[in-house]
Amino acid sequence: xxxxxxxxxxxxxxxxxxxxxxxxxxxxxxxxxxxxxxxxxxxxxxxxxxxxxxxxxxxxxxxxxxxxxxxxxxxxxxxxxxxxxxxxxxxxxxxxxxxxxxxxxxxxxxxxxxxxxxxxxxxxxxxxxxxxxxxxxxxxxxxxxxxxxxxxxxxxxxxxxx
Amino acid sequence: xxxxxxxxxxxxxxxxxxxxxxxxxxxxxxxxxxxxxxxxxxxxxxxxxxxxxxxxxxxxxxxxxxxxxxxxxxxxxxxxxxxxxxxx
Numbered sequence: 141x142x143x144x145x146x147x148x149x150x151x152x153x154x155x156x157x158x159x160x161x162x163x164x165x166x167x168x169x170x171x172x173x174x175x176x177x178x179x180x181x182x183x184x185x186x187x188x189x190x191x192x193x194x195x196x197x198x199x200x201x202x203x204x205x206x207x208x209x210x211x212x213x214x215x216x217x218x219x220x221x222x223x224x225x226x227x228x229x230x231x232x233x234x235x236x237x238x239x240x241x242x243x244x245x246x247x248x249x250x251x252x253x254x255x256x257x258x259x260x261x262x263x264x265x266x267x268x269x270x271x272x273x274x275x276x277x278x279x280x281x282x283x284x285x286x287x288x289x290x291x292x293x294x295x296x297x298x299x300x301x302x
Numbered sequence: 303x304x305x306x307x308x309x310x311x312x313x314x315x316x317x318x319x320x321x322x323x324x325x326x327x328x329x330x331x332x333x334x335x336x337x338x339x340x341x342x343x344x345x346x347x348x349x350x351x352x353x354x355x356x357x358x359x360x361x362x363x364x365x366x367x368x369x370x371x372x373x374x375x376x377x378x379x380x381x382x383x384x385x386x387x388x389x390x
Contacts, residue, residue: 155305158325162309167317174321181328188339190349193356197331200356205324205363212367213317216374227312228383234311242304249333252341267346268353276350283357290361294368 147187153180165226171213175206192265303329314381316373320366327359 157177161170182197272280306329309322331352338348374380377387 158305158309161321161325162305162313162318167315170318170321174324177325178328181332184332185335185352188335190335190339190346190352193331193335193349193352196353196356200360201324201328205360208363208367209317209321209324212370215371216317216380226314226318228314231308231312234308237311238304238308241307245303252337262343264346264349268350271346271350272353279354283354287357287361290364294364297365297368297372 143187147184150180150183150187153177154184163227165224167213167217167226168210170226171206171210174209175202178202178206189262190264192268314383316370316380316382316385317367319382320363320370323366324359324363327355331355 154177157173157180160173161177164170164173178201179198182194182202185197186194303326306322306325309325310319313319313322334348334352334355338345338352342348370380373385377384379385
């Protein structure tokens with residue numbers, strides 16, 4: 141019962157913040173609503189019993205990506221941008237495309253709605269660590285290589301031409 | 303996922319497009335974790351793949367924002383209809 145209340149509250153918060161991200165005119169408000177949406181998504185992860193994913197979502201997404209987006213918004217904004225219209229002219233076609241995608245996803249995922257297992261979730265940090273170091277060692281190392289490449293790319297793109 | 307898709311297709315600001323891409327990444331992560339929790343509760347493979355996706359999304363956001371800063375330094379705008387260096 142409490143789980144239902146918490147889940148619906150968090151889901152409503154995520155959907156409301158996501159709508160705020162894509163509709164608001166003020167880009168700074170959009171970035172702040174993105175931070176809220178990411179934090180509430182972390183809450184949904186915690187509700188599903190994945191403690192490590194909850195913590196890493198807050199650390200990486202809210203503390204890293206949302207902050208980075210906030211920096212770029214503050215570095216590249218002008219005061220007259222805060223009231224200009226942020227939705228371009230193809231919003232009706234985009235609404236049709238997004239609505240069709242959501243309807244198709246709902247149809248294809250609701251097949252699984254009667255196969256739920258009603259067990260308590262176990263703590264997942266130790267099994268995730270074990271999987272990362274035994275079965276998924278190669279993707280683990282490749283992801284670290286990818287992060288190195290992304291870091292070098294970011295430094296290269298923002299260097300000054302002196 | 304639908305809200306993120308609508309945002310990617312309609313926002314004029316390039317940072318708004320990047321934010322909507324992050325929303326879509328989060329929707330996929332929620333899906334993976336929910337499948338793991340309710341259909342295969344004794345395994346953690348869904349959470350491991352979601353962890354990889356968080357890392358990938360972080361790397362992609364870093365590179366995308368570096369590109370946005372480089373574009374802003376050259377063109378002094380962040381609106382996609384003003385990116386006209388490739389127009390004939």
